[in-house]
Amino acid sequence: MKKIKYLLGVIAFLTIYSCSTDSVQINDENVLIEDQTELVFKEIKDLGFSEKDIVDMGSYFLVGNDITFSKTGRPQLANDDMTPKQRRTTYLVSDKTIGVRIDPSLPSNWKTATRNAMAHWNANSGSSIFLYETDYYWPYQGGFLFNPEIEVMNDNAAPLPNNTIAAAEFPTSNGMPGYRIRINLSFSGCSVSNNLRFYNMIHEFGHCLTFAHTNSSFGSHISGTPTSDSNSVMNGGTACTLSSGLSTGDRTAVNTLYPLQINAPTNVQAYHDGDEELTMTWNAVPGATSYKIYNNIKETGKTGWYHYRTSSSTSYSRELKLSYRNGYRMMVTAVDANGNESKMVEANYNW
Numbered sequence: 001m002k003k004i005k006y007l008l009g010v011i012a013f014l015t016i017y018s019c020s021t022d023s024v025q026i027n028d029e030n031v032l033i034e035d036q037t038e039l040v041f042k043e044i045k046d047l048g049f050s051e052k053d054i055v056d057m058g059s060y061f062l063v064g065n066d067i068t069f070s071k072t073g074r075p076q077l078a079n080d081d082m083t084p085k086q087r088r089t090t091y092l093v094s095d096k097t098i099g100v101r102i103d104p105s106l107p108s109n110w111k112t113a114t115r116n117a118m119a120h121w122n123a124n125s126g127s128s129i130f131l132y133e134t135d136y137y138w139p140y141q142g143g144f145l146f147n148p149e150i151e152v153m154n155d156n157a158a159p160l161p162n163n164t165i166a167a168a169e170f171p172t173s174n175g176m177p178g179y180r181i182r183i184n185l186s187f188s189g190c191s192v193s194n195n196l197r198f199y200n201m202i203h204e205f206g207h208c209l210t211f212a213h214t215n216s217s218f219g220s221h222i223s224g225t226p227t228s229d230s231n232s233v234m235n236g237g238t239a240c241t242l243s244s245g246l247s248t249g250d251r252t253a254v255n256t257l258y259p260l261q262i263n264a265p266t267n268v269q270a271y272h273d274g275d276e277e278l279t280m281t282w283n284a285v286p287g288a289t290s291y292k293i294y295n296n297i298k299e300t301g302k303t304g305w306y307h308y309r310t311s312s313s314t315s316y317s318r319e320l321k322l323s324y325r326n327g328y329r330m331m332v333t334a335v336d337a338n339g340n341e342s343k344m345v346e347a348n349y350n351w
């Protein structure tokens with residue numbers, strides 16, 4: 001990663017240095033961008049892929065049908081500096097409470113499949129993985145807070161081959177999940193039912209969370225999982241044949257890499273005094289040192305959950321005028337001394 005940053009720095013320097021003549025500027029940039037492409041290509045080979053399996057698709061490399069590596073890498077986000085077996089890739093996701101943006105332009109059947117796939121991952125009770133929907137960018141110190149960490153989008157910007165239904169990226173060395181899932185709306189491999197959309201989205205989220213193809217030699221075997229698993233949702237080449245979600249072996253894999261570390265709050269109740277006072281309470285969670293409150297807001301062009309406040313007690317109050325109460329939603333998580341966050345629980349609204 002350091003090397004990429006260095007190269008980007010060189011590109012920026014040359015752009016400034018050579019801006020007096022367009023031809024020099026363009027040539028120098030091309031040379032360096034080629035170098036960067038080479039760097040990504042080498043990184044893929046270092047992961048264990050053979051050269052013949054790496055297909056150059058222009059702005060990205062395609063490997064093993066639905067695994068992609070952007071040549072330019074994850075877009076720089078404001079919070080980037082924060083910190084036939086089930087198989088995993090090199091990096092794990094450090095923050096298991098993960099914001100997902102679903103592009104508003106996607107067809108509703110794919111949006112529904114995405115939301116159902118997120119719920120399927122969240123319902124796996126042995127793991128701390130929790131995917132929540134957000135589209136919230138809060139301007140902060142020249143950047144943004146609460147960026148979505150995974151974006152689900154169509155493939156217009158970087159088209160996929162017609163026989164690839166969708167593709168995802170792997171986590172990066174900074175502990176961020178694979179930053180995008182692209183859906184191919186012109187996929188022609190088979191007719192796609194809503195169930196297939198659902199299972200394929202479970203599969204693609206698996207890639208964003210580090211899981212490779214169970215039936216491939218790429219990646220390293222996750223201890224405790226079977227030596228082959230025909231039911232694994234992470235088998236490759238299954239875009240048209242998937243018929244179930246996470247298998248028993250998949251769950252073992254997920255729970256091994258991302259074990260549940262702290263329980264979620266229970267008995268989460270929200271009250272409103274009918275005037276302008278909102279209060280939320282919940283039961284204390286063993287091991288919790290704080291609790292995160294998430295709000296769901298709707299404003300022009302923005303929707304979804306965002307981290308609103310952190311509380312050290314088991315209650316939270318705020319002013320909320322009666323006229324804003326309708327449709328107002330809240331969730332809470334527990335956080336332990338090591339910063340591990342529980343799954344999110346929505347309040348029961350007493351109004």
Ligand SMILES: [Zn+2]
Binds near residue numbers: 066213236
């Ligand atoms: Zn795949």
